Amino acid sequence: MFESIGWSEILVLAVAGLFILGPERLPSAAAWVGRNIRKVREFASGARDQLKGELGPDFDELRKPLQDLQRLRSFDPKQIVANQLFGDDTNGTKQNGFSATAQPSIPPVPPASPAVKPDPPKPTSGERPQIDPDAT
Template sequence: MFESIGWAEILVLGIAGLFILGPERLPSAAAWVGRSMRKVREFATGARDQLKGELGSDFDELRKPLQDLQQLRNFDPKQLVAKQLFGDDTNGVKPNGFAATQPALPPSPPPAAKPDPPRAPGDRPTIDPDAT
C-alpha cells in the first residue's frame, strides 16, 4: 500500500507530528492512525471477498485488466527498447504476428535496358514518350 514511502519520509512525518501535536498527544494520534489503517484494510479485504463471492469466476476476468494496468505502471521504456533491439526471438514470431520461415532473398537486379541501335551521323535519337 505504501510502496513509495520510505523510512526517510516516515521519519520526517514523525518529527513533524512531534512538533505539531507535542510529545503528550503523539502516541495517541499514532495509535488512532494505526487503528484507522487497520479498519480501512479490513473494509477493503471484506469488499474484495464479497465481490469474489458474488462474481465467482468472473472476478478473475475482472482482475486481469487491472493487473495489466498495474504492469503498465511499472513500465520501463529503456527495458522495452533493449528487449526489442537485443532480445532473442526464441520462437521466431514477432509481436506483430510476423513469422519468418526462411531468410529473405536478396533483391534481383533490375532488367538490363536495351541499348539504342547504332545511329547514322545526323540522326536524332528516338524519343520515349513514357520518359518525358
C-alpha cells in the same frame, strides 16, 4: 500503498508530528492512525471477498485487465533490461525458446596452430627492405 514514501519522509513526518502534537499526544495519535488504516484494509478485503463470492469465476476475468493496467503502471525499463541481462532463468527456457541449461551439440573446434611465417630475406646494401602488410 506507501510505495513512494521512503524512510526519510517518514522521519520528517514523525518529527513534524512531535512538534505539532507534542510528546504526550503523539503515541495516541499514532495508535489512532494505525487502527484506522487497519479498519480500511479490513473493509477493502471484505468488499473484495464479497465481490469475489458474488461474481464467482467471472471475478478473475474482470481482474485480469486491471492487473495488466497495474503492470503497465509499474513499467520500469531499467529493471526489465537488468532482468534480461543478469536475471536468473527459473524455468530454464528463455523467451526465444532456447533452453538456458542446454549445451550445444556441436563439439568445440580445437584452436588452430599459429601459422609460422618464414623470416623475410635480409636486404643487401642499397636495397629497400620489404614492407610487412600485417605490421602497417
